[in-house]
Amino acid sequence: MLLLEDNPGDARLVQVALAEHAPGAFGVTWVERLADALARIATDRFDVVLSDLGLPDSTGLATAQAIAVGAPALALVVLTGSHDQDLGREAIQHGAQDYLVKGEASGPVIARTLRYAIERKRLEIGLRTANEVLERRVAERTAELETAFMSTVAVARTLGEMRDPYTAGHQRRVAEIAVAIGAELRFGARRKEGLRVAGYLHDVGKITIPSEILAKPGKLSATEFQLIQGHAQASYDVLKDVEFPWPVAQAALQHHERGDGSGYPQGLKGEAILIEARVMAVADVVEAMSSHRPYRAGLGIDKALAEIERGRGTLYDPNVADACLKLFRDKSYVIPA
Structure with a gap:
């Protein structure tokens, strides 16, 4: 997991919470700037990014958008303040899988949210890939298309039920x-x-x-x-x-x-x-x-x-x-x- 947080105290709280409630589940790499996060994403492998939206080199939705564009296959969960929950919801519209409110999310909630975000991203990619495959085959394999179509529907249903x-x-x-x-x-x-x-x-x-x-x-x-x-x-x-x-x-x-x-x-x-x-x-x-x-x-x-x-x-x-x-x-x- 890549943790993008410019406040050392908040970053430490997340690390301690995950170490206590999900020991060994998430290897945490911590960076403080968006530029550093994008550089690490380009060279290292991560399953999920947990990102603050207010950073020294980026603020608000621009942070979520930059990560979503720079790493479209990577799950993203954003951190907001209690007065910025609308911003968290908007971030979901711009590519994030979920948001957490600083100071309100417990260790188990953080761990569960990260796991769900990873699985939802995998399902979204699977659904998109399945649709692309179906489009290529539609002209020549109608019967096979219908079977695959219902499988895609089942994937979408599963995605909703995971939420x-x-x-x-x-x-x-x-x-x-x-x-x-x-x-x-x-x-x-x-x-x-x-x-x-x-x-x-x-x-x-x-x-x-x-x-x-x-x-x-x-x-x-x-x-x-x-x-x-x-x-x-x-x-x-x-x-x-x-x-x-x-x-x-x-x-x-x-x-x-x-x-x-x-x-x-x-x-x-x-x-x-x-x-x-x-x-x-x-x-x-x-x-x-x-x-x-x-x-x-x-x-x-x-x-x-x-x-x-x-x-x-x-x-x-x-x-x-x-x-x-x-x-x-x-x-x-x-x-x-």
Whole structure:
């Protein structure tokens, strides 16, 4: 690990914390200037950079951007002050994998964040490489392309679940529930496959949210909740340029919209919401309420279905709600493990 920090005291605190809570896991090389860091990156091998954003020869986002450009394959975690958390979030938009707040992150949190950043970077590179391979082969190997495409989707799903380990499997289960509801609505095989892909990827935008917020056991602040809500738009931004044969990006964008206009991010109503997103909304609520979360135990399928029944025709599409209730109550459907 390359530690870029111009304050010797802060650098020492990080080194001691890692030595105590992750002994032998990270060999730390410490430098104080951006120029020195870029020189070491060019000659030595590192898995991750932990960097302060305020340095003698660089400040703010320019520091994160310089590292991201100079070492695009290297994981980056930035250090911010408690009053600079917005800057940390912006750094994520410019290539960092995560941020830590000085003086607030414990040794275990620092070690976990660094490990997750390394794995996320590896997955991002793997996903990008897989997409490049797929593009070269698309014209001549359609059947093989579809298999590889679903593998790429699985990589993206895994990337999102690494950011939010407490909901691992959520996207897969939402996809399966959505497909089952689609079958009740008599969707064709191709459309159901689109629901499956949309379900796998609907929360991929959570890769932009710091892992400490995703896994926070207590109540979120207004700012943190607003950041969580941003994952729908972030999912759309990730997916919008991929040429899916289904409206996957729009379904991801709209899966938190509600029939009465009370949802987000656009406040759409009724038929203005894609049918795929209306199906995804019901599947997402059922899975989320039934499963455990960092801040509460699972509420169970009965309460989840009661919520769908309560919101039928207002929050949730009545046909989709009826299909869901029939699926579970009349046909004894069980959420996949």
